[in-house]
Amino acid sequence: MxxxxxxxxxxxxxxxxxxxxxxxxxxxxxxxxxxxxxxxxxxxxxxxxxxxxxxxxxxxxxxxxxxxxxxxxxxxxxxxARLDWPRARQIYDIRRLLEADAAAACARKPDDATKARLNAALRDLQAAFDAAAPQDLYAATTVFYEVIFRAAGHDIAWEIVQRLNSRISRLRALTLATTNRRVSGPAHMARIAAAICANDAEGAADAVRAHLGDAAEIARSLLEDAR
Amino acid sequence: MxxxxxxxxxxxxxxxxxxxxxxxxxxxxxxxxxxxxxxxxxxxxxxxxxxxxxxxxxxxxxxxxxxxxxxxxxxxxxxxARLDWPRARQIYDIRRLLEADAAAACARKPDDATKARLNAALRDLQAAFDAAAPQDLYAATTVFYEVIFRAAGHDIAWEIVQRLNSRISRLRALTLATTNRRVSGPAHMARIAAAICANDAEGAADAVRAHLGDAAEIARSLLEDAR
DNA sequence: TGTCGTATTATGGTATACCAACATACCGAC
DNA sequence: GTCGGTATGTTGGTATACCATAATACGACA
The missing domain is CATH 1.10.10.10 (Winged helix-like DNA-binding domain superfamily/Winged helix DNA-binding domain)
Incomplete structure (x- = not known):
């Protein structure tokens, strides 16, 4: 493409x-x-x-x-490398900081191309969700965030987040699957995208924080259960 | 020891x-x-x-x-790796997020040992400043932040910050030297330490942000002058 | 005189050979 | 039977040999 x-x-x-x-x-x-x-x-x-x-x-x-x-x-x-909850928790905390900041930055500078890409990513996300294709959902989620970070000009933060993500990849896969059941997975993302398109920096950051807070909570329960 | x-x-x-x-x-x-x-x-x-x-x-x-x-x-x-201002700027932004968060977390959980270590680091910092020993100042600054991150339990964030710091090391050295002339170098640190010791999370975060904002500004002028 | 081609060399990419150390298993002595 | 020692095999650490390629310099021809 x-x-x-x-x-x-x-x-x-x-x-x-x-x-x-x-x-x-x-x-x-x-x-x-x-x-x-x-x-x-x-x-x-x-x-x-x-x-x-x-x-x-x-x-x-x-x-x-x-x-x-x-x-x-x-x-x-x-x-x-092994992953225990204390470390996973730190990773979620860092992601929350970086992703909220990127979303806010992205929301501050309106850009039609970005909005289009964001909505395209959202469509893919929804499609993967409807098709119950976990692999695609994972990929689409990554693309969604990449659009945000790139648009914000936060290349380095994106590298860091990707690296962190690969460290919690299994958790992330499980979390995405679980999120589907609890609350509609793409609903969170849609809220983030909507806030960005409305140039609502604070709203975008809040939406990201809410999403990651949820994800972290699910991850915690998964990890503590596993133990 | x-x-x-x-x-x-x-x-x-x-x-x-x-x-x-x-x-x-x-x-x-x-x-x-x-x-x-x-x-x-x-x-x-x-x-x-x-x-x-x-x-x-x-x-x-x-x-x-x-x-x-x-x-x-x-x-x-x-x-x-080369460093231009757009990338350096991103690094300072990320440091601001992570360091402010760590300082706030540190300030939320009072711990006498930490306070003692913080003040010790501050003394070393002041000594290096008075002795005009840039190498020592650099090291003491690192120790100061390490105490904060460790106390906050932010090991992973500390790793990331260290890695980022090594990428802007030359800038950092120059910045520290310059800071000395403009505003008293350790004054910023003292403010951070004071807020932490007073369990003032917001104050600590603000102090860190102020410090890093200054540092980034100096770095920017250095980099753009160099170009 | 300028441009193209070729040869040489330097450099990174890849494969392999060798060594030291740790773990395991077996055997002998007490 | 248990403890200790020795021998062997597996593994990671280190060094080196070989190959492909790209840059550079030099020379020949137009």
Missing amino acids: EQTQDSDLRIDHSPATLRQLAVERLRQAIIVGRFNGGDRLVERTLCEQLGVSRSVVREAIRYLEAEGLVETLARSGPVV | EQTQDSDLRIDHSPATLRQLAVERLRQAIIVGRFNGGDRLVERTLCEQLGVSRSVVREAIRYLEAEGLVETLARSGPVV
Whole structure:
């Protein structure tokens, strides 16, 4: 989609290095839940699973380690980072700050293209919700927020939020599923979008906070039950 | 100091791997300004400078890349990340959110040990200021904030702030130096500490915001002048 | 004289070889 | 039977060798 917007004559040249692919694959594997918290990431096993050499695997692991998705135990190697409620709670708190701020900033500068993109994202969200397609719902939610952060010019905050999100990905998937049942999932998002389109910064921030407060509450109950 | 608090019979075993040392050295080199933004980080050169093999250097670079301190250009290798004002501004914005929130949280739960540590950090800060020792001032400021974040239980936010700080380290050093001349450097910190000790969450947050607003303003003028 | 092509070199990407340390299991002695 | 020691295998840490590519410089031809 939107092939024409920015892609001049540029030859793609796809410099996708093996390492980048490996990072992506591993990150996805962790996010999707193929590896669970605490699982050991044995290098040589990953080598044959990914079909690359140890150098590639190791550098990928270093990257994910800095991201917080993997932690390396002394003399025992990398494991998938565990997530307990105290840490998850901190992540939700930070998200609340950053996302509310981004939404407010976005609401302050009206921009028709942004509004259009926001509503498009909302439609996709609703469609995924109606189709009961969790994977799509997850993706659509991400797009929705990305529109907000980009429009606000908060690139760095968006990077941080994405990184945090991948750390709570499983929780997030569960939360999205649960939210569907309790309150209409996209209803929250619609409220956020409406406030932004109305240039209501405070309203947008409040809507985000409400949404995340709910999500955090669900996450808490999930995590504490699990324990 | 405080040998007895937690160090049972545990053998230290210093698992400091070469990689961790390399990361630390490189990060410091970048922070201190030994490498400037845009400088190429030629792997083989770093190898002989650090006295380690390429594997170590490369993994260290991957880590710093994920931290945002280094970026790897396609087919040209890693360079030290450049910092322009739009990005620096975002970093100051995020710091304002996180630090104000941490200070408020810290102020909400009174804790004598924290207050003592805060005042100790303040003394060090004042001492470094009086001695006109920029390096010490920088370190003392870091300690001051660390006390706040730890007391608030905001470990993850602290990690993020540290990472952001290393990306604007040169700015920060300049800013601290400049702040000294304009308004008394530690005066801001003292106001923050006072509000926390008085359990005044809003006051603490306001004080932090004021401080960072000032710092950002100085940083902006520095960056735009430089251009 | 300018432009195109080729050769050389430097650099990053990838793979692999080697080593040290930890864990485990087995065996012997008390 | 239990405790201790030794041997072996697995794993991560480190170093190095090899390859592909991109930049640069030099030379030839128009």
